Amino acid sequence: MTAPANPPVIIGVDGGPSAADALALGRWAARTLGTPLVVAVVHPAPSAIGSGRVDAEWVADRHRAAEAVLDQARAALAGDPAEVTYRVVASSSAAHGLHDLAEELAAEAIVVGSGWAGPQRRLFAGSTAERLLAGSVCPVAVAPAGMETPPGTVGRIGVAYVDTPDGRAALTMAARMAERTGGPLRLYTVVSEADAPLPFLVGRDAEHAFLETARETYELSLRRAAESVGACDADWVILTGDVVEALAEVTEVDLLFCGSRGYGPARRVLLGGVSSRLVRRARRPVVVVPRSG
Template identity: 75%
Template sequence: MTSPVVVGVDGGASGKDALLLGRWAADTLDEPLIVAVVHPAPSAIGSGRVDAEWVADRHRAAEAVLEGARTVLKDLPGEVEYRSVASSSAAHGLHDLAEEVQAEAIVVGSGRTAPKQRLFAGSTAERLLAGSHCPIAVAPSEMPASPGGKGRIGVAYVDTPDGRAALDEAAKLARRTGAKLRLYTVVADRESTLPWLVGDDAEHAFLDTARETYEESLTRAAAAVDGVEVDWQLLEGKVSAALAELDEVDVLVCGSRGYGPARRVLLGGVSTRLVRGARVPVVVVPRSG
């Protein structure tokens, strides 16, 4: 049974980035590609004629978006299925389609540049992060026409359930593609801490302990991955900014929740900030538990 890669587009500039990432992901994973646009479904309550005319207009807009997607992908190899989905929201429609086809992943753009006529308001990428049952891949702005080629999968790792889920997903992807795996953890640099609040010596001792703890955690995690060449790197700075600057991996896999027991070292909300500013595609693994 196949597990297609589903790409959600809405006519915005980031749709091209999502299409290029989706095409690459489907080819890399040897899975089918489905390009989908979600348009509003008829309202259960409302003026019948007005509602029908509005829905028909939105359906025509959705078909125009699909035609634009065909133009982007026309010169790229591989078969593509195009679908128009009626739903109450873009995220809901993509969720339903992904469950129907048992998708390998949903791919969307970062949404930093919205189309002039939006089919739905709000960020589809961020809403998808709230409840998807499959990984969400978010394409950065200005994706190259031929993504990949670095042969390395990155994973933002902390020894928590979500961090371990991200590592498992990244390891599966590395095994399927033959890529190497690199684990990243971020600790605050000394300039980002608060010695004026707790004292310079106490803060430095805390950071040294945190660094040792995370180095041990990374070493154990790397040793536990089978069938993949693994290394790790400890970064310094603000977690989302440090991870967003990475450019030596094909994709960066992360969990969907906040990171770590030490909140000043690895703050929550990382995945949301990361998908807005990362230089490489980000794959967010579904929430565990």
């Protein structure tokens, strides 16, 4: 199959409980970006070494299970006016299959649920969402389980911002989405609490002074970044506390964009080391932007 004229949004589903959230997020993203939609199920490819007949029967059973999952997706999207294509992909892993499909179609984004791979129709073990975060050729959007507020309801796009190549890449993509929605953009940076554990051999007064300086530096960085996205209204917020906890509790956005790596004050990891934890705990959908450079 040749790539569509317009890069699609790919939704990965497997019949688990998070499929509805992924479908809702992917459908909204495709409508907002004006792109076609591809719904995909990945099932195990035939093993190179095996018992022949037994392996073939098992793979055929997995293929039938994948087709059943697509039937569920078709029912969920019935009546949707958007252009939707349904694909069954054979691969060694769900993440690998979605990566290959995204590369083949030059996809805008891959959308999955945070609990991708449900217990009743599990085609692969492990967390596909987390594995997708490593090496994806396009942004990966993860819908939180049991998403209470449908995407598009809030009317604001968020971005976890640090002044690094990855942070700027996330800002660019977040600003583009805000432009498409017509809503405002909000930038977030997280700094540590004053009573957070201190670095080894650093006194409390020195730590407080450092954090205050860091806050002033980040305020300037956020102000400049917000002013740089002139195509949409933008403001900024500095959150205090644990990075994952603070970002996970952000609820006033439809999407929260973040880079795949970055560092906060005192070289505390902001995104790279915690993005997998963030997508498991965030209350709103998170979009992890591929590493720049």
